[in-house]
Amino acid sequence: MTDFTDDRLRARESVISGSRWYWPEFLFWIAAASLFFLVPTKLTLLSEIFILGLMALSIDLVLGFAGIVTLGQAAFFGLGAYSAALMAKHGYGAFLFGIIPVNDPLLGLVVAAIVAGIVGFATSFLVLRGSDLTRLMVTLGVGLIIEELANKMKSVTGGSDGLQGVMPAPVLGKWDFDLYGQVAFCYTLAVLFVMFMLVRRLVHSPFGLSLKAIKQNPLRARTIGMPVNARLVAVYTIAAMIAGVAGGLLSQTTQFGSLDMVAFHRSADALLILIFGGAGYLYGGLVGAVAFRVMQDFLGNITPQYWQFWLGVILLILVLFVRGGILGLLRNGREFLSHPGAAKAGAGAVLRALIERRSPLALIFFKGAAKKVISDKRSERDGESGKGAGGV
């Protein structure tokens, strides 16, 4: 009996210890908030980054923690964007319960989350079955159907002309959205922070741990009694709601609804952002969003029209050479430095890997070392075969 309580305590401790705050996290949020004073001219861009980050966070929940490959998250983003936009457009002057204006931004976000959540829940049953490919196609198919619906239902969404006249009420009845994006910045950052805290709590809860177990081995998770399907449905729905909130934020702060918000490339971009930052890390989406927009600004300045080309190149490099994104690199780097002698061994391993693959990089940069490793190997092999021959 005592053993049992001991185990439970230990399990509790291990769950809680994962959710402790580390100092870089405080630093991250303080830095994010201080950007308000540091770069007051780029506030709209920053709020866009926060929204991208929130979208990537929702994909992280599905992909990084539950292991479902999705290409259709833009559907929920777009649903949220259109619901919030429609609330703000048609709700002007109307009041809920006589006090809350229908075009209140927070109410819009709630509705956005609910609408996206309902559709997410309904379609989540489709991603339960089948392989990665089936899931990929079903999410893609649902995304395309919703995109096409938004395109065709011109009377509601405005079709390809976009939805104009989106006028959200002041945030909390006090702060009206201004031209410089100051309110938009604070509003998106606050919402992002709240959503992030929710996800953080979720991921470090037993629920989050069970998701990780399901990702690693669904069959085994099922055999130890986890309701795998129920968990996947739940996480998919939650992620859809978060994406809906992100979409609502975008249409409220830009005061516009457009087909671009449901388009396929938004799903692909968000996925890329997450991969870039590091999937499976909570901060992956946020770091990725910052890096993505900074790169887009930088590379887009050189060749504005062909940013997509560089995006493709970056994707190839990420897949072929950089595992785990930026945060993965950082973690590896830290482990690297914390072990004395690891650096030398690591460099050797990299070198050997490059040489074994006959990478031209190795031959260019490490010509001498490469030759030495090759000759070492050769003598090793000769030695072995010599030994073998001697034995016979």
Next chain:
Amino acid sequence: MLTILFDGIAYGMLLFVLAVGLCVTLGLMNFINLAHGAFAMAGGYLTVVLLNKFGVPFLLCLPAAFVFCGVLGAILERTLYVRLYDKTHLDQVLFSIGLIFISIATVDFFMGASQQMINLPPYLQGRIDVLGASIGIYRLFVIVICGLLTIALQYALSRTRFGSRLRAAVDDGRVARGMGIDVTRIFSITFAMGSALAGLGGALGTGILSLDPFFPLKYMILFLIVVAVGGTQTITGPFFASILLGIADVFGKYYDNILEPVGKMFGFEMPGIGSFTIYILMVVVLIFRPQGLFVKGASR
């Protein structure tokens, strides 16, 4: 009515030639290559350039596109794709999306973003009447070519030594490897052939499909639907799936407003069903037959 059916079949046949390479590579290596459409686009643009700029006869453009895309596919397979076989599906998806982006930007850079047209030779223009149905000669031409290709493929797959090796490798790659079949080499050849066929399909399709830099993205979903509905174990599966999809798509676009009276009855504007038919078809098939419509029994 017959005309629509005929157009649907022509579209479906074209779809088959475009997508068959994807089906085989997916079945063989379990590799998700979303960038398959990029090869078709390369074939299409090669035809446009050869035909409109250099005045090469259309019938010569087709084999040129075939060879060009085959070589392109072989090179890319050896240099890039080969590194991804043992990676996760997510990596493969990201990688091929990256390739799509690169191909879109490259084509945009050289050819501009506008849709490309080709001037078909006079003997392929016009329509003829058969059994009361008006049939476009070009579509007839497409059907004949694709039909011949299908027969040739089926023959190669079922009667030649390479075909039997390929089938063995698709059925069980590990055992095939154990029996001394060089699966990697077979895959390279198949990949090149698949790309070549896609290139030919792209060249043939310039008159039917709309060719612009976003071609790989626009048709990616169609190819995937062919795979999903047809399965990856045979080539007859994808063939019937393509025909079915072609007909469904053309019918859906033709009877776009079929649901309008329903909408009127309830007093709202009903969106046309044209662009939804195939997606709905796909989702329905995936719900009820996740392994594909034409696959017997359960598979991997």
